[in-house]
Amino acid sequence: MLEIRNITKTFFPGTVNEVRALRGVTLTIEDGCFAAIIGTNGSGKSTLLNAVAGTFLPDEGSVFIDGTDITHWPEHKRARLVGRVFQNPFAGTAAEMTIAENIAIAMKRGKSRGVGQALSRSVRDEIADKVRALNMGLENRLDNPIGTLSGGQRQALTLLMATWVRPKLLLLDEHTAALDPKSAAQVAALTSEIIARDKLTVLMVTHSMQQAVQMPGRVVMMHAGNVVEDYAGERKKGLRIADLMRAFDRVRRRDLFDAAVANIVVPQYA
């Protein structure tokens, strides 16, 4: 179970470039729950995922996984519990190393790494089996540099790597956004399959409302560093894209209203 308690994060505080990216986000994701996060550009979705992954320390608030306070754990320590797929297909793998080597590194996530041979016979067989199951024909290219693959293929492998050792939490940040439609659909299908099979707890940022509505579990909407909507249970079941559009409109109108009020009020008090 993931508990995010009142997290705030401000970039460049006290300067003209100040960005209040997270303004007190509280969110609890139950075990085995799939939560899609949607929201406008710059609403703080990636920042929230980064705060959970430990890319930076939050200014305030705390993060718990299964009751353990991990707020002050460094990124690499959290990786024992958290699997991650980035938006950039190049970010999750080492391009010049082979497919098999990349996967072998992921097989050791959260475990000690000694001077045993990385690609022993049994490890190779295990890798070949799982890669064959992807049905992408990659099992014949295990010794090719992973950089020779397409973005979609790399993203599929990154997903495989992030979930090879079952993570307590899987973070997906628009991991299909940089792919062509066909690859994106393929990776999305693979994602659903793995999540269902391993009953993973997932936090997924997406720009596709279609995807958010279709996936089981919750839909969380963010805006300006806050969680503004949280569709779960019965509310989620009846959720349609039109409802999300309306919710988007609401927060946008509120922004306009705030700005208009400010325009009227500020001169009066200035």
Added chain:
Amino acid sequence: MTLVVGAFTMGLILSLLALGMFISFRVLRFCDITVDGSLALGAATTAVLLSAGVPPWAASLGGFAAGFLAGFTTGILHTFFKVQELLSGILVMTALYSVNLRVMGKSNVPLIDTPTLADLPEKLVKKLAGGDSVSIAGWPVPARDVAMLATVTLLVFATALLLQLFLKTNLGTTMRAAGENPQMIRAQGVDNRWMQVFGLAVSNALVGLSGAMLAQYQGFADVQMGIGMMVWGLASIIIGDALIGKNARGTGLLIVGAIMGTILFRLLIAIALRWGLNPNDLKLVTALFVFVALVVPTFAAKLGIRIFGGRRNA
């Protein structure tokens, strides 16, 4: 012939340096300047230990260990104190100049009549040849030189093999990935900073070992002997890349390339000196060579040169 044997011996000794730099430059993609200091440190440590009567194998190991510490320091400065890559190397290299003077107590330690790693092989060679010199292609070559050549050949072979095996271990693959994509390796649960520290330590340990052998071969250790070594190593790696071609894949080929590059470079230098190149101009010529390879991209592209082993992500 003595000249060729000498160039080969020197090339092999310096290929230990190139192997060390292969780890920092190619595997970690870290431009490490500590090298100039750690080579002299390895030589100084070994020379002092030999003078104190320590057996050659232990003295050489001492040079290795001293280099390890030097690289470790550079790594810690960069990762934990956030000193820039180049600057952390420069700081350690500069500090090592004084350290080396301290270790030796003076600027030069001659090794006269002290044992070396080549002693045992020398006895063997003498026994086999039945005299003080061996005839190679009709030319007499002192048994001592042949023994030295055999010793360093063995040493380089063993080191290259160990390095290649290491790069295929769990730790080795992780280190390679950390050099290429630190973000990825953190996401896989590894503190990439320790990978860097460890890699730099091993890299400089090999450089120290190179210095240890250099001292034994030349018969002295000098506080100046490391100057310009990094650029030499770089030149060797560049030539190695040109030799094995740009499509070369796999660490094994790259390692072999680095060794061949160093030997070829030494041979070229021996020839150039023979033709009347002033030894004082050697470093200028080397620097020019590296400059040309670095700056003229079309030239580099034609030879298929990758100076820093490609891009580093995030």
